[in-house]
Amino acid sequence: MKCRQLIAGGIFVFTIFRFLIIKRLLKMSRYRPPSPPKSAYITQEGAQALLAELKYLWKEKRPAVTETVREAAAQGDRSENAEYIYGKKQLREIDRRVRYLEKRLEVCTVVDRFPSDQERVFFGAWVTLEDEAGNLKEYRIVGPDELDHHSSYISIDSPVARALLKKQEGDEVVIRLAGGEKTYIIDAVEYRQVVA
Numbered sequence: 001m002k003c004r005q006l007i008a009g010g011i012f013v014f015t016i017f018r019f020l021i022i023k024r025l026l027k028m029s030r031y032r033p034p035s036p037p038k039s040a041y042i043t044q045e046g047a048q049a050l051l052a053e054l055k056y057l058w059k060e061k062r063p064a065v066t067e068t069v070r071e072a073a074a075q076g077d078r079s080e081n082a083e084y085i086y087g088k089k090q091l092r093e094i095d096r097r098v099r100y101l102e103k104r105l106e107v108c109t110v111v112d113r114f115p116s117d118q119e120r121v122f123f124g125a126w127v128t129l130e131d132e133a134g135n136l137k138e139y140r141i142v143g144p145d146e147l148d149h150h151s152s153y154i155s156i157d158s159p160v161a162r163a164l165l166k167k168q169e170g171d172e173v174v175i176r177l178a179g180g181e182k183t184y185i186i187d188a189v190e191y192r193q194v195v196a
Contacts, residue, residue, distance in 0.1 A: 038144040039156045041123050042108040045194045046146035054101040057094050065090045104145060114191040121164045121189050123156055128188040129173070136187060141165075 042050070069087035078084050115122045121141065128138045141164065144155040154161050163175045164186070173184050 040107050040109055040143075041111055041156060042143040042145055043124055043194075044110055044112040046143055047105070047108065047110045050101055050105055050145060054098060054105070057098050057101075062091070062094050062098075065094065108143065108145070118191050119189065120166050120168045121186070122166070124191060125164075126188075126190050126192060127164055127186060129184040130187045131182065131184055139164075 065087055069084060069091065072078075072081055072084035072087055075081060075084075111123055114124065121127055123141055123143075126138060126140050128136055130136055139152055139154045139160070140150070141156050141161045142153045144157055147153050147155055156162075156165075159177060160175050163173050167173055167186055169186050169189050171186050173186060175182050175184065
């Protein structure tokens, strides 16, 4: 009788121990949920900028770095040659960026025309917002690949742009952000070409 109780108790403890190990392993796993997909829209100016970056990386930067690596490799021992190691790392980064740009340009849809209803906010619109204190801010709704150089550009995937879409001048917009809600009034909506 006692033997059966000991065996049953041991099995119970082993089962709990196994459960705790599996639970800990699941917490430590490298799985991360996939990031939300980026919108596949880009303005004509954005597409030209990505093409210019691709051309610069492939035609100018990569050949220069390749020549630097070739010169560093000619010096002999590559295992302790910092220039060689750094140059190879640069080449990998350039190749990674080139692959990304090529794939992104394949899937992006270039929006080169303005919408027929220019009273409402759509992709490519310049929107002027007025906050409760009367301060004005101007934003342009663009694709996620165009945000690098312009602080006034917002991604179409952002909460601000999502709240603005299909609204028109004079509408009140409540934008929910991590810090709370903010209320704005749309002061102006316009579509204009950007001269590069």
